[in-house]
Amino acid sequence: MKANRxxxxxxxxxxxxxxxxxxxxxxxxxxxxxxxxxxxxxxxMLVDLTLCIGCRKCExxxxxTHQLPPLAEPPEDQRVFDRHRRTxxxxxxxxxxxxxxxxxxxxxxxxxxxxxxxxxxxxAACLVGAFTKSREGAVLYNQDICLGCxxxxxxxxxxxxxxxxHNPASPKVRKCNFCHARLQRGDLPACASICPRxxxxxxxxxxxxxxxxxxxxxxxxxxxxxVYGITEAGGxxxxxxxxxxxxxxxxPMNLGTxxxxxxxxxxxxxxxxxxxxxxxxxxxxxxxSKSRSAPPANDPTSPAEPHPTx
Amino acid sequence: MRSLAFTLLxxxxxxLLGAQSTExxxxxxxxxxxxxAQRQCLDCHTCADPSKEAPCLVPCPRSTLAAGPEVVLIDxxxxxxxxxxxxxxxxxxxxxxxxxxxxCHHFNPTHRILxxxxxxxxxxxxxxxxxxxxxxxxxxxxxxxxxxxHQTDCAVCHAKRTANYVAIKLPDPxxxxxxxxxxxxxxxxxxxxxxxxxxxxxxxxxxxxVKRFGFRCVDCHRAQNCSRCHKPETSVVRTKTxxxxxxxxxxxxxxxxxxxxxxxxxxxxxxxxxxQHDKTGLVLxxxxxxxxxxxxxxxxxxxxxxxxxxxxxxxEQISFPAKLPGTRLKAP
Numbered sequence: 152m153k154a155n156r157x158x159x160x161x162x163x164x165x166x167x168x169x170x171x172x173x174x175x176x177x178x179x180x181x182x183x184x185x186x187x188x189x190x191x192x193x194x195x196m197l198v199d200l201t202l203c204i205g206c207r208k209c210e211x212x213x214x215x216t217h218q219l220p221p222l223a224e225p226p227e228d229q230r231v232f233d234r235h236r237r238t239x240x241x242x243x244x245x246x247x248x249x250x251x252x253x254x255x256x257x258x259x260x261x262x263x264x265x266x267x268x269x270x271x272x273x274x275a276a277c278l279v280g281a282f283t284k285s286r287e288g289a290v291l292y293n294q295d296i297c298l299g300c301x302x303x304x305x306x307x308x309x310x311x312x313x314x315x316x317h318n319p320a321s322p323k324v325r326k327c328n329f330c331h332a333r334l335q336r337g338d339l340p341a342c343a344s345i346c347p348r349x350x351x352x353x354x355x356x357x358x359x360x361x362x363x364x365x366x367x368x369x370x371x372x373x374x375x376x377x378v379y380g381i382t383e384a385g386g387x388x389x390x391x392x393x394x395x396x397x398x399x400x401x402x403p404m405n406l407g408t409x410x411x412x413x414x415x416x417x418x419x420x421x422x423x424x425x426x427x428x429x430x431x432x433x434x435x436x437x438x439x440s441k442s443r444s445a446p447p448a449n450d451p452t453s454p455a456e457p458h459p460t461x
Numbered sequence: 462m463r464s465l466a467f468t469l470l471x472x473x474x475x476x477l478l479g480a481q482s483t484e485x486x487x488x489x490x491x492x493x494x495x496x497x498a499q500r501q502c503l504d505c506h507t508c509a510d511p512s513k514e515a516p517c518l519v520p521c522p523r524s525t526l527a528a529g530p531e532v533v534l535i536d537x538x539x540x541x542x543x544x545x546x547x548x549x550x551x552x553x554x555x556x557x558x559x560x561x562x563x564x565c566h567h568f569n570p571t572h573r574i575l576x577x578x579x580x581x582x583x584x585x586x587x588x589x590x591x592x593x594x595x596x597x598x599x600x601x602x603x604x605x606x607x608x609x610x611h612q613t614d615c616a617v618c619h620a621k622r623t624a625n626y627v628a629i630k631l632p633d634p635x636x637x638x639x640x641x642x643x644x645x646x647x648x649x650x651x652x653x654x655x656x657x658x659x660x661x662x663x664x665x666x667x668x669x670x671v672k673r674f675g676f677r678c679v680d681c682h683r684a685q686n687c688s689r690c691h692k693p694e695t696s697v698v699r700t701k702t703x704x705x706x707x708x709x710x711x712x713x714x715x716x717x718x719x720x721x722x723x724x725x726x727x728x729x730x731x732x733x734x735x736x737q738h739d740k741t742g743l744v745l746x747x748x749x750x751x752x753x754x755x756x757x758x759x760x761x762x763x764x765x766x767x768x769x770x771x772x773x774x775x776x777e778q779i780s781f782p783a784k785l786p787g788t789r790l791k792a793p
Contacts, residue, residue, distance in 0.1 A: 204603055204613040227614050257607055347615075348603065349596025354589050362589045 189269050193288035194334065195356030195388040196343060197363055198262060200400070201373070202350035205232065205246055205260035209342035209351070213244050213264075216330060216341040238263060239313040243327040244342060249400060259393075261400050262342075262351075265290060265311045265327035266380060267388035272411030276306035281324075288356065288388045289329035297324060308384050308406050329388070359390055366392060385410025529553055529562075529574065537583055537594065542619040558682040565601055577601075609691040645678065645690060647671065652732050660728030666736060673754065681709055 207226040214221055219241055224231040232248035244264035251258060271290045274282035281297040284290055292312075299322055304312045315322040330340035338344065343351040352359065363378045379397050380390035384406040391397070398404045502511070529549055536544035556564045566574050577597050585593035592600060607613055653663040670676060704711075710727070738745045749757075757767035 202600065204607060206613055206615065227616070257611055347595060348599040349592045352589055358589060365590060 189386075190286050190288070191357070193286065193356055193388065194329075194353065195267075195288060195359045195390060196340070197352040197354070197359040198389065198391045199350050199352070199366070200259060200261060200391060200393040200395075202348045203246070203260040203262060204348060204350075205229075205248055205258070206347060207231075207246050208345045208347060209262060210242065210244055210246060212341040212345040213327075214242065216333070217243060217328075219243070232258075238265075238311055238326065240315045240317070240323075240325040243325065247401075249395075251395075259395055259400065263309075263311075264342075264389070265329070266309050266384075267327075267329055268384055268410070269386040269388070270410035270412045272306040272308060272384065273303035273312060275410075275412035275415060276302040278302065285331060287329070287331065287334045289331045289334065290326075291328055291331055292324055292326065294323045299324075306411065308403055308411065356388055356390075363390060363392055382408040384408075385413070535598065537578075545618050555687065557679050559685045559687060605687045608686075609688040650732075650735070655728065657724065657728050660725060660730050662729055662732055663727045664729070664733040669736065 207222070211222055211226050213219070222242075235247050236245045238245055244262060246260050246262045249259045249261065267288055267290045269284075271282060271284060274280070274284065274290065278300060279296045279298055281293045282290055282303060283293070299314075301312075301314055301324070303324060304310075304314060312324045312326045314324055330338070330342075333340060339353050340351075343353040352362065354362070360378065360381060367374050367376070367378075373394060375393050375396060377397065378390050378392060379402055380387040383403075385408065391402070393400060503509075531548075531550040533547040533549045534544045535547055552565075553562065556562060562574065563569060565577075568580070569575055578594055581592060581594040581597035583594040585596075602618070603613065606617075610617075647668065649666075649668045651665040651667050653665065655661050655663055743749070756772070757769070758765075759768055
């Protein structure tokens with residue numbers, strides 16, 4: 152009996168190995184979708200869109216910090232705003248311009264990058280746990296274990312992760328990492344440190360939420376009565392203040408307040424039960440019933456079964 | 462009480478005159494490193510014993526403080542950029558009509574004008590509510606400049622110290638010295654388009670008002686946005702209440718009362734031509750030229766016949782319009 156169960160578990164482990172799910176990686180992936188209230192001192196960024204003037208210094212600084220190819224269009228070239236751009240494998244942040252209905256009013260500029268969700272959908276979707284939420288608040292990507300399935304790109308509600316389609320040999324997923332290396336050195340993220348109008352305020356997320364409230368109180372009527380990112384998709388590290396409705400600026404408004412991981416948590420937590428506990432239980436029943444019904448072999452004390460006579 | 466106030470004001474006036482004549486003229490070009498001179502209590506307080514409850518502050522230090530610098534050179538990052546030449550006086554002059562010194566020197570304590578750097582650190586600040594020096598400058602300057610020019614090019618103010626950027630010619634501080642803001646264009650008449658059905662057009666005789674009553678710009682133009690002149694079409698039109706709309710006129714005219722028949726006094730379906738007093742029958746000759754309108758039109762009631770008996774000691778029948786009124790003036 153014991154030898155049988157050991158064999159069964161060994162077989163199961165072998166199957167998992169064939170499927171490419173090393174036990175340790177699998178355990179991390181499961182851990183990353185588990186609910187937690189977040190590291191209390193995690194950082195965030197408050198973007199005041201009324202201050203952004205579209206100088207694109209943040210884009211330039213981002214390219215330099217991450218050793219990305221320099222901007223195709225120099226920051227002072229306004230023609231770049233003529234079309235809507237999105238993040239790709241060669242740029243982790245973009246600033247887009249939205250003209251107002253009254254052309255005499257200055258346009259609104261919207262900076263876009265990874266929002267660094269409290270409970271990231273990319274991490275929940277990742278099969279191998281290549282995404283982790285760091286203590287500082289950054290959502291980090293581990294290119295060494297990435298399978299290249301691009302589920303993260305489908306899962307992300309903000310369409311941020313990008314794929315190196317130009318690199319067929321070893322393609323990787325690319326996105327903003329909140330300048331994690333700089334944070335660990337005690338520096339500000341590159342974009343925040345360069346912004347001339349300090350439209351980006353870096354700080355502890357909890358402090359930034361208070362700050363956003365204070366700014367709105369100081370300027371009654373100037374801002375939308377909403378800070379984007381406090382609750383969206385369970386909350387994000389990047390928070391936005393705006394004069395115009397967020398829907399008009401292209402922010403997704405249908406994300407709800409529940410972390411995306413919550414939608415699959417019930418199902419995913421049942422998977423180990425279905426695939427591990429049930430076979431073990433049923434296999435156990437089977438072995439048990441077999442051992443009860445089968446005659447013990449080579450037992451001299453038991454009467455030999457009469458052989459049917461031909 | 463009145464005499465006390467008069468004494469104080471006179472004393473203040475003398476003190477100021479004295480201060481102007483004895484103090485050395487302020488340095489017209491101030492780099493941000495310069496330290497403002499010591500001030501006296503009466504520079505900012507109008508009374509001798511200001512208290513926390515009744516600080517009796519002058520509304521803006523411009524009237525009592527020595528003039529600010531003509532030009533400020535913003536040169537903190539001179540290793541990266543050519544210093545920015547900020548025409549302080551030109552800007553300060555115009556803030557008289559748009560928020561005063563406090564427009565930029567916000568949260569300034571009363572004793573002296575602080576340079577931006579004393580609160581906004583060049584290294585940024587731990588207090589998230591307070592931007593660093595770079596943020597403070599760019600927030601201030603671009604608030605107005607971008608409003609009418611829509612220009613956000615760094616090179617508009619900064620020439621970068623590298624070969625890649627074409628060096629732009631910056632104004633020499635000595636070119637700006639002594640220059641004043643060009644005189645604002647003063648309209649003769651203004652015709653306002655209103656929403657009043659019975660007479661949509663209101664003619665305002667701007668030049669008449671300025672000349673006749675000796676108004677200064679700031680008497681009417683208060684809290685105005687720079688783009689009101691620099692790009693009038695972009696100036697934000699706010700929805701005003703009836704009272705707010707009429708308050709500039711209602712200070713003198715009794716016409717702007719809701720539910721009166723006085724609307725037609727200003728509102729008309731056509732532009733009203735220039736007012737000529739002669740056509741009323743009374744030529745404003747030598748003896749009347751210098752009288753204030755309200756000397757005759759008591760209480761600014763322009764529609765009622767003016768009273769002459771206030772000055773003229775004729776038989777009480779003198780009235781206008783009629784024959785020319787009497788010649789004898791009241792004995793003083």
